[in-house]
Amino acid sequence: MRRLTLCMLAVCGLALAGCNTVAGLGKDIQKGGQVLQDAAKK
DSSP states (O other): OHHHHHHHHHHHHHHHHHHHHHHHHHHHHHHHHHHHHHHHHO
16 A cells, blocks of 8 residues: 555656646747747847
8 A cells, every 4th residue: 555655656746747847848949939030020
């Protein structure tokens, strides 16, 4: 029972960390696109 609980906590922790990473990557890509768009306008 204890082993199952520890495994579940580990999986939840990895899932949350993955979500934060993907969200951060999306923001970085968005900023890069904004820079390209601004350069194209000039």
